[in-house]
Amino acid sequence: MRSKRYALAEKERCVACGACMKECPREAIRIYRGCYAQIDEEQCVGCGKCAGICPASCIQLLQREVEA
Amino acid sequence: MNKKKHWYDYLWIWSIVYFSLGFFNILFAWLGMIDFMVPLLFAVIGGNKGFCNRYCGRGQLFAVIGGSAKCSRGKAAPRWLSSKWFRYAFLVFFLCMFGNIIFQTWLVASGANTLREAIKLFWTIRIPWGWTYTAGMVPDWIAQFSFGFYSLMLTSTLIGLIVMIFYKPRTWCSFCPMGTMTQGICKIRNNLSRGRS
Numbered sequence A: 001m002r003s004k005r006y007a008l009a010e011k012e013r014c015v016a017c018g019a020c021m022k023e024c025p026r027e028a029i030r031i032y033r034g035c036y037a038q039i040d041e042e043q044c045v046g047c048g049k050c051a052g053i054c055p056a057s058c059i060q061l062l063q064r065e066v067e068a
Numbered sequence B: 001m002n003k004k005k006h007w008y009d010y011l012w013i014w015s016i017v018y019f020s021l022g023f024f025n026i027l028f029a030w031l032g033m034i035d036f037m038v039p040l041l042f043a044v045i046g047g048n049k050g051f052c053n054r055y056c057g058r059g060q061l062f063a064v065i066g067g068s069a070k071c072s073r074g075k076a077a078p079r080w081l082s083s084k085w086f087r088y089a090f091l092v093f094f095l096c097m098f099g100n101i102i103f104q105t106w107l108v109a110s111g112a113n114t115l116r117e118a119i120k121l122f123w124t125i126r127i128p129w130g131w132t133y134t135a136g137m138v139p140d141w142i143a144q145f146s147f148g149f150y151s152l153m154l155t156s157t158l159i160g161l162i163v164m165i166f167y168k169p170r171t172w173c174s175f176c177p178m179g180t181m182t183q184g185i186c187k188i189r190n191n192l193s194r195g196r197s
């Protein structure tokens, strides 16, 4: 079952430090070419650990669209 | 959940070893150049932030002290601290300070200045550090650079520790000059390669 929430990193403000990547229990995050964090929406379980650790506070948890 | 630990997850020990060595012999400060060159190599050759993401002992040190040892309030830092203008301004400031170290080294090398066996914290507080160096061991300029570079490393780590306590553990990483520089290089590389294809 998919989680209700998922994390989204704001590309523009991300500093690509990788703190979120280390924190994620699902290995859902990678740092795209040293530029910004990319979160795999499908892997993400919406635990919010990444958002909690991000020093730039640029990760938001969003509600997933409800599937019909 | 505990993730599998890799050897490089222990590089925070290196950070502590580095500062300890400089306490006994300042010439070890030169080893800090590794932390200067390796991130750039990752960025320029690999086009990634492999250093920040895996191997940076300093980032890990903040994560360990602030995170695992809970010496951090874990509050969100003010937004301007990770804003582009502040990050680039801080990078420029840092490069100027690095340039100044080179300049001081050159002054000593050329004989215009004599070696000062002291470190300077926060670019203002001078602390005698003479016991870590016996005059004549190496040419004076090599020692001068050591004192300067060690000061820069120590100052930046202290700033990092301060923001670690007040904000999130790795707050330093959001405006770390090396982090800004390597991300900047990666972005330029990425734009270039996208332009080509």
Ligand code: SF4
Pocket (backbone or CB within 6 Å): A006, A007, A023, A024, A025, A026, A027, A028, A029, A039, A043, A044, A045, A046, A047, A048, A049, A050, A051
């Ligand atoms: S919310 Fe949890 S699972 Fe999703 S990316 Fe962040 S740390 Fe990983």
Ligand code: SF4
Pocket (backbone or CB within 6 Å): A009, A010, A013, A014, A015, A016, A017, A018, A019, A020, A021, A031, A036, A037, A053, A054, A055, A056, A057, A058, A059
């Ligand atoms: S922790 Fe935040 S700033 Fe660092 S890579 Fe992840 S999203 Fe980007």
Ligand code: SF4
Pocket (backbone or CB within 6 Å): A017, B039, B051, B052, B053, B056, B057, B058, B059, B060, B172, B173, B174, B176, B177, B178, B179, B180
């Ligand atoms: S941003 Fe600076 S301190 Fe943080 S991991 Fe990268 S090089 Fe290390």
